[in-house]
Amino acid sequence: MADFVESREWYLAAYCPEGVPTSDHLKLRTVTLSLSVDSIPVNHLAVETLLLSVDPYLRGRITGTLEGLFISQYQLNQVITAFAVVRVVRSNDSKYSEGDILLNSNASVAEYSIVPSSIITRKIDTSNGISLSDYLGSLGIEVLADPKPGSNVFISAASGAVGMNAGQLAKIRGCRVIGSTGSDDKVKLIKEEFGYDDGFNYNTETDFDAALSKSYFPDGIDVYLDNVGGKMLEAVLNHVNKHARIPLCGMISQYNKVWTEREGVRNLLNMVGKQVRMEGFMLESYWHRFGDFAKDMERYIQEGKVKSKNKINVGIEGFLDSLNSLFSSSNIGKVVVQVKA
Amino acid sequence: MADFVESREWYLAAYCPEGVPTSDHLKLRTVTLSLSVDSIPVNHLAVETLLLSVDPYLRGRITGTLEGLFISQYQLNQVITAFAVVRVVRSNDSKYSEGDILLNSNASVAEYSIVPSSIITRKIDTSNGISLSDYLGSLGIEVLADPKPGSNVFISAASGAVGMNAGQLAKIRGCRVIGSTGSDDKVKLIKEEFGYDDGFNYNTETDFDAALSKSYFPDGIDVYLDNVGGKMLEAVLNHVNKHARIPLCGMISQYNKVWTEREGVRNLLNMVGKQVRMEGFMLESYWHRFGDFAKDMERYIQEGKVKSKNKINVGIEGFLDSLNSLFSSSNIGKVVVQVKA
Numbered sequence: 007m008a009d010f011v012e013s014r015e016w017y018l019a020a021y022c023p024e025g026v027p028t029s030d031h032l033k034l035r036t037v038t039l040s041l042s043v044d045s046i047p048v049n050h051l052a053v054e055t056l057l058l059s060v061d062p063y064l065r066g067r068i069t070g071t072l073e074g075l076f077i078s079q080y081q082l083n084q085v086i087t088a089f090a091v092v093r094v095v096r097s098n099d100s101k102y103s104e105g106d107i108l109l110n111s112n113a114s115v116a117e118y119s120i121v122p123s124s125i126i127t128r129k130i131d132t133s134n135g136i137s138l139s140d141y142l143g144s145l146g147i148e149v150l151a152d153p154k155p156g157s158n159v160f161i162s163a164a165s166g167a168v169g170m171n172a173g174q175l176a177k178i179r180g181c182r183v184i185g186s187t188g189s190d191d192k193v194k195l196i197k198e199e200f201g202y203d204d205g206f207n208y209n210t211e212t213d214f215d216a217a218l219s220k221s222y223f224p225d226g227i228d229v230y231l232d233n234v235g236g237k238m239l240e241a242v243l244n245h246v247n248k249h250a251r252i253p254l255c256g257m258i259s260q261y262n263k264v265w266t267e268r269e270g271v272r273n274l275l276n277m278v279g280k281q282v283r284m285e286g287f288m289l290e291s292y293w294h295r296f297g298d299f300a301k302d303m304e305r306y307i308q309e310g311k312v313k314s315k316n317k318i319n320v321g322i323e324g325f326l327d328s329l330n331s332l333f334s335s336s337n338i339g340k341v342v343v344q345v346k347a
Numbered sequence: 348m349a350d351f352v353e354s355r356e357w358y359l360a361a362y363c364p365e366g367v368p369t370s371d372h373l374k375l376r377t378v379t380l381s382l383s384v385d386s387i388p389v390n391h392l393a394v395e396t397l398l399l400s401v402d403p404y405l406r407g408r409i410t411g412t413l414e415g416l417f418i419s420q421y422q423l424n425q426v427i428t429a430f431a432v433v434r435v436v437r438s439n440d441s442k443y444s445e446g447d448i449l450l451n452s453n454a455s456v457a458e459y460s461i462v463p464s465s466i467i468t469r470k471i472d473t474s475n476g477i478s479l480s481d482y483l484g485s486l487g488i489e490v491l492a493d494p495k496p497g498s499n500v501f502i503s504a505a506s507g508a509v510g511m512n513a514g515q516l517a518k519i520r521g522c523r524v525i526g527s528t529g530s531d532d533k534v535k536l537i538k539e540e541f542g543y544d545d546g547f548n549y550n551t552e553t554d555f556d557a558a559l560s561k562s563y564f565p566d567g568i569d570v571y572l573d574n575v576g577g578k579m580l581e582a583v584l585n586h587v588n589k590h591a592r593i594p595l596c597g598m599i600s601q602y603n604k605v606w607t608e609r610e611g612v613r614n615l616l617n618m619v620g621k622q623v624r625m626e627g628f629m630l631e632s633y634w635h636r637f638g639d640f641a642k643d644m645e646r647y648i649q650e651g652k653v654k655s656k657n658k659i660n661v662g663i664e665g666f667l668d669s670l671n672s673l674f675s676s677s678n679i680g681k682v683v684v685q686v687k688a
């Protein structure tokens with residue numbers, strides 16, 4: 007490894023309060039980084055980025071306001087950060103050696119970076135570890151809804167990173183599971199690959215109310231894992247059963263809007279009559295369950311009970327497009343940017 | 348007691364999907380009732396009504412649709428029913444004798460009626476027992492929010508039947524309690540009589556967002572007992588703390604609107620970022636806690652730790668006006684119609 011490297015990195019040029027982020031907001035630049043031994047402080051590592059996890063919450067880090075996901079904002083002109091799998095190229099921490107593959111939950115969206123070793127989440131065996139965050143996303147359905155065999159479960163963004171795992175977990179628990187997603191191909195996918203009982207394309211079947219009540223939930227909805235918010239959440243509330251549980255994992259349909267322009271949910275009163283519980287879920291509160299949950303998931307994967315699908319976009323220059331692909335129905339499964347093989 | 352009595356009763360003349368109910372919807376008529384021994388079936392009682400509890404949920408029984416509170420609809424032309432304290436005038440059930448005072452949770456809104464004894468909730472000592480239902484309403488805050496000493500608690504419709512009890516319970520638990528209510532007099536009342544730390548008049552202080560953030564909750568809201576819904580709920584969600592709990596007791600500001608016209612809550616996304624739990628509460632699920640809770644409340648009342656205030660309107664003819672008084676800020680405390688002394 008040379009002492010100096012050229013490293014491309016994405017930085018915040020301007021906040022984006024509404025709309026899809028563009029190259030006005032996020033820009034790519036090349037910096038020169040010194041990786042010489044004496045430019046790495048004690049308990050720091052020089053790492054190269056292998057995979058970047060492209061997650062909807064990143065949208066919340068460039069709004070310039072603290073609401074909604076209440077997530078810390080990127081700083082203007084600074085490199086942005088994301089969940090990533092990185093490989094150590096130089097180490098100034100005796101616990102890590104060159105070649106170690108690590109999970110970094112706050113990695114620079116850059117080809118190379120120097121990081122305090124304290125921010126490393128864990129060592130992993132393979133670069134597949136990036137999916138661990140998504141298993142955890144799907145943990146929401148277990149801890150907040152705890153669905154029982156036979157429960158009628160609905161999951162939106164069903165073919166996405168969280169949705170595909172959550173749906174398969176609910177199937178393992180013996181539930182009847184229906185998903186909504188954005189294309190006919192994806193509907194096919196969730197049924198054939200992920201074992202959903204049924205699903206619909208919300209871009210063509212646009213009367214959600216009718217779809218949910220008649221076609222998909224003649225017996226009502228017991229659990230709804232909400233990934234999209236807005237009109238879909240409202241439609242669900244018209245068909246909930248008594249004591250239904252609604253883990254709120256995210257509301258991607260609303261992320262590109264300022265809050266006063268978001269779709270208001272008008273029928274929360276149904277939550278009173280049906281004694282519904284709705285609860286926001288954030289990974290950060292469940293790290294203590296990481297270990298056990300990851301073990302379960304690994305077993306399910308070995309047993310073929312949980313499958314996953316990644317959309318791997320090659321090249322750090324595609325990070326912005328990858329991020330924006332989350333806000334259309336163009337991707338499939340977990341979106342990842344492969345920076346280095 | 349004569350064998351025949353004239354009995355005035357309120358019946359449903361027409362459903363009222365929106366707006367305040369009028370004499371087009373609920374009408375008074377006089378019927379003649381036989382109270383002769385052989386007109387009372389086995390295990391039935393002839394009762395005279397002493398007090399009628401005037402509750403917001405009754406509005407939900409005349410909408411003509413099953414949504415929102417999901418409560419069974421009154422039938423056209425039939426006498427309407429409510430929670431009441433009644434006195435036995437003739438008994439055909441050996442467990443009850445003439446003069447017994449009983450709670451009936453589904454009593455005819457009539458001067459006299461003949462009822463199956465199975466619908467009687469319990470015998471009570473005094474006619475004050477009508478407040479038991481409201482103690483139970485305030486149980487919502489205990490079972491769903493479980494507030495801790497020092498918690499910042501907000502209660503809307505704070506001077507009402509549920510609000511006054513809930514606020515005092517939260518004070519007993521050592522919380523800081525703020526209430527909103529509809530007049531300056533009521534604000535004074537909740538502070539001076541019910542021990543609220545502070546409160547505001549939502550009819551004059553109409554920028555709820557500003558009021559909640561700066562004046563009343565500089566440290567954010569941990570628990571919100573929602574009695575009103577709509578804009579107030581939305582404003583609260585802009586100021587919730589991490590892991591805040593929101594028991595939804597009712598949404599009276601929305602009861603006179605069809606659901607598509609109700610105020611949409613646009614900032615539910617905040618529930619994700621702040622991991623908020625919101626849960627609908629209905630008495631029916633907590634009858635098993637009635638006994639213990641009533642005992643606690645009775646002790647608090649004896650110790651002067653819980654006070655209550657009733658607005659007693661005399662005469663069954665005033666039932667409709669009393670019901671409608673719930674939808675303005677004109678009453679104080681629990682609204683009761685006294686049918687007979």
Ligand SMILES: NC(=O)c1ccc[n+]([C@@H]2O[C@H](COP(=O)([O-])OP(=O)(O)OC[C@H]3O[C@@H](n4cnc5c(N)ncnc54)[C@H](OP(=O)(O)O)[C@@H]3O)[C@@H](O)[C@H]2O)c1
Nearest residue numbers: 062143166167168187188233256257258259287288289335
């Ligand atoms: N709370 C947590 O800790 C946590 C952790 C991870 C993720 N999340 C949340 O979970 C949700 C899914 O995230 P993910 O990582 O699994 O992403 P993902 O589902 O892989 O990607 C986002 C997907 O959302 C769908 N979508 C985009 N715009 C939409 C719209 N307007 N209406 C409906 N669907 C739309 C798209 O799929 P289709 O349109 O084809 O369905 C898109 O593929 C997001 O809301 C995210 O913020 C939360």
Ligand SMILES: NC(=O)c1ccc[n+]([C@@H]2O[C@H](COP(=O)([O-])OP(=O)(O)OC[C@H]3O[C@@H](n4cnc5c(N)ncnc54)[C@H](OP(=O)(O)O)[C@@H]3O)[C@@H](O)[C@H]2O)c1
Nearest residue numbers: 403484507508509528529574597598599600628629630676
């Ligand atoms: N879930 C249950 O089991 C249960 C049991 C009992 C009651 N509840 C609910 O709890 C709430 C309070 O009921 P309650 O029996 O205690 O009645 P209450 O508070 O004694 O009477 C209703 C009060 O609501 C307020 N109000 C009316 N219209 C309003 C509006 N547009 N905006 C804001 N406030 C308005 C009025 O007081 P001010 O305007 O002066 O504040 C009125 O006095 C209701 O939503 C009711 O449905 C639920």
